[in-house]
Amino acid sequence: MIKITGSCHCARVKIQIPKNLNDVRLCYCQTCQKLSGSAFSAVSMVAAHDFIILKGQDNLTHYKSSPNKTRFHCKTCFSPIYVQLDSKPNEKRIRLGLLNEEPTVNITAHIWVSEKPDWVVINDDLPQLQEFV
Numbered sequence: 817m818i819k820i821t822g823s824c825h826c827a828r829v830k831i832q833i834p835k836n837l838n839d840v841r842l843c844y845c846q847t848c849q850k851l852s853g854s855a856f857s858a859v860s861m862v863a864a865h866d867f868i869i870l871k872g873q874d875n876l877t878h879y880k881s882s883p884n885k886t887r888f889h890c891k892t893c894f895s896p897i898y899v900q901l902d903s904k905p906n907e908k909r910i911r912l913g914l915l916n917e918e919p920t921v922n923i924t925a926h927i928w929v930s931e932k933p934d935w936v937v938i939n940d941d942l943p944q945l946q947e948f949v
């Protein structure tokens with residue numbers, strides 16, 4: 817059985833996902849740039865019941881980055897743990913930097929390419945979506 821584990825940088829928060837991540841998107845939106853400090857985020861959707869917080873639930877803090885979107889971070893080291901959309905209570909979005917192992921990852925698209933910095937060059941043939949909702 818597949819068991820992917822993840823943690824924040826300081827390891828006060830630990831999570832587990834019992835599945836491979838089959839729908840990973842690289843997101844270049846400005847919010848991902850600001851909140852990751854980098855050019856893009858590798859984002860995956862996980863069913864809420866597959867996202868298990870093993871420890872550190874009480875060490876999470878949150879930030880509403882847009883009206884429908886709340887981002888949960890470690891209170892101590894500020895690592896992103898997951899994103900919750902009000903409109904999708906049964907789903908959590910995670911960034912792959914959270915993970916400890918290197919799971920089988922299937923990247924399906926580049927999203928929010930309209931906000932991609934010019935200095936990032938995409939060198940593959942995956943779909944490039946200008947936006948994404």
Ligand SMILES: [Zn+2]
Pocket residue numbers: 824825826827828829890891892893894895
């Ligand atoms: Zn932490």
Ligand SMILES: [Zn+2]
Pocket residue numbers: 843844845846847848849857928
């Ligand atoms: Zn984004």
